[in-house]
Amino acid sequence: MATDEYFTGITRYVPAQTSDVYHLVNADDVKSPLQILPMHAFAQLALKLGVTHPYWQYRFSFSILAIINVLILGWVFLNYPGPTNDKIRSVRFLIFGFFFLAPFAFTRPMFESLAAPWVALSALFASRYDQLEFRKDLLLSVIFISIAFMMRQQVGICALALVMLPLFKKRPKDFVSVCLIGLLTFVILGVPDYFLRGGFHYSLFAILKYNIAYGSSYATHPIYTYPVLIFFLCFGPWWIMKFPAGFWKNHFRSYRVEWLMLGLFVVLHSSFPQKWERFLISMIPLFIILLSPLFLLLWEDAKTRRFRLGTLIAFNLILFIPATFFPPQKNLIELSQYIDQHPEINTVIRVNNTPEWITDAFIKNPKFNFRDVSEKDLSALAPDYCSDILVISRSLANKVNLEFWTFEAKLNVNAIEEIAFKLNPTKNVRRAPLMIFKGKNNCLKYQK
16 A cells, blocks of 8 residues: 555545545645545445445445446457457456456556556547547547546656647647647646645646655656566566567557557656656556567467466466455554454554554544654563553564563565565565554553
């Protein structure tokens, strides 16, 4: 769970009882109210249906959004223009269903996930225009990329590909039309910010200023990060092989819209110092479209490339299972649920600021406070009150004095997060497995 997914997203629409449209963003936020509005609407619907607990309002909201995303993407992959034989359509659906990134990415209530299906719809109609040259397809593509822009402003760069298409085709009327429709949708999407935040496209300019001023204060990566990351996310090593003559020429010609969108997106995001992996979620539908011909080629030549195909499928499934069936940040969510189920807890003692935060929006009546202690004091640490709990990283559990504490619960993370924590613990603190200790029944005698 990304921090802005939680702090500038989830906390704004749950609990639904205290959420309202005019407080979806704070004065210093760089998010647009329109980005959070879909989740807010579904949380309010959950409340009207009698769902009062904030955690289940959250679950209801992202379940509805996930269904919408999957239905849109399913329609896109079923109707995508280009080779229309059943084989390539089947391959697209297989990748859609089993690509290790897809189920995880398309069902998260993140702004990148919300934008992904609209990017796919835009690419579909742009590709259809590229082949059939119907102006209405190009204009529909502009509308859908504008919706994607509403969900996440940075994907708006892909609209430049739609402006370039009629120039490639030397169709000036289409160029004028796409510019006018693009300008109109841009104006329309800037109006809510004017009324809700006091400035036309206030959020867009705020995020631009923020990235320029503070982008370098986040984890920074080299300019080649995204090309290298995309190469490996799309199984690049498996495609280092001999292709039929003219394959790549035909591939770039048939899918130039998708390559243009992806290229523009990578250029924009590579120009900023912070390069988080989740930014690529909006582009995953394009990965699926671009990978389909490669998979089909490998599948049809399975007899001579059996080892390559088998290892690719096996590697994908190894990642698919933990990414799909084991939720991210499970330790933080389960800690919140534990506190929710034990309303007597007033103090959560932590060591080395771990966990730094938890999903307290999922607690119905949160009243606890964090208390920080140092690692050197852990062996002598005793609860002040029976309502205290000690939450520590699993690696420190052997330092807990069991005279004062009793083990209560272990909060694991999924396999991918555990590997990430072991490889780089300082950058993955919130992915550390946690353990809960509770003061023993006679803890009152340890009161200070």
